[in-house]
Amino acid sequence: MSQQHNGTEPQPPSGFEDVGELVAVLRAHHANKLHLCEELEAIADSLPDRLGPKECLAAARRVVATMHDAHEFEDLVLWPVLRAMRPDDVALEECLQRLYQEHVEDESYADELAAVLTDHAMCVGECNAEAMGYMLRGFFGGVRRHIAFEREHIAPILETSVKAGQ
Numbered sequence: 001m002s003q004q005h006n007g008t009e010p011q012p013p014s015g016f017e018d019v020g021e022l023v024a025v026l027r028a029h030h031a032n033k034l035h036l037c038e039e040l041e042a043i044a045d046s047l048p049d050r051l052g053p054k055e056c057l058a059a060a061r062r063v064v065a066t067m068h069d070a071h072e073f074e075d076l077v078l079w080p081v082l083r084a085m086r087p088d089d090v091a092l093e094e095c096l097q098r099l100y101q102e103h104v105e106d107e108s109y110a111d112e113l114a115a116v117l118t119d120h121a122m123c124v125g126e127c128n129a130e131a132m133g134y135m136l137r138g139f140f141g142g143v144r145r146h147i148a149f150e151r152e153h154i155a156p157i158l159e160t161s162v163k164a165g166q
């Protein structure tokens with residue numbers, strides 16, 4: 001699905017000075033998500049006996065908000081700018097569709113993870129540490145791969161645009 005090229009250079013959305021600022025915000029979201037992954041990995045490593053309810057509840061709150069904020073920026077702000085930059089780039093469009101789908105799946109996964117972390121903190125249900133560890137590792141492994149893909153395939157498009165002075 002390509003947008004029509006209107007012959008003018010794409011402008012950053014309102015609230016952003018230039019494409020360089022968009023790159024900086026993308027990097028900040030990546031850093032936040034990588035920090036979250038470290039936090040979740042520490043929780044997974046501390047299972048089953050060295051995990052307190054405070055860490056679980058803090059992670060449960062952070063996981064949903066961090067993922068939502070990053071995805072909202074990418075889907076609603078950054079992807080439209082990229083589409084405007086390269087309206088005829090079919091490969092880019094396929095990438096953006098794939099990344100959007102991963103955002104939807106990751107947010108659903110984040111909701112489930114938050115519920116499991118909260119249940120664990122409250123000692124609700126079986127508190128199956130093995131299952132929770134498996135779930136945590138699946139989540140942060142996927143998020144790290146997603147970020148690596150965006151760093152390799154998405155960020156360079158923006159950085160090239162910044163260097164070209166657009």
Ligand SMILES: [Fe+2]
Nearest residue numbers: 074099146150
């Ligand atoms: Fe993303």
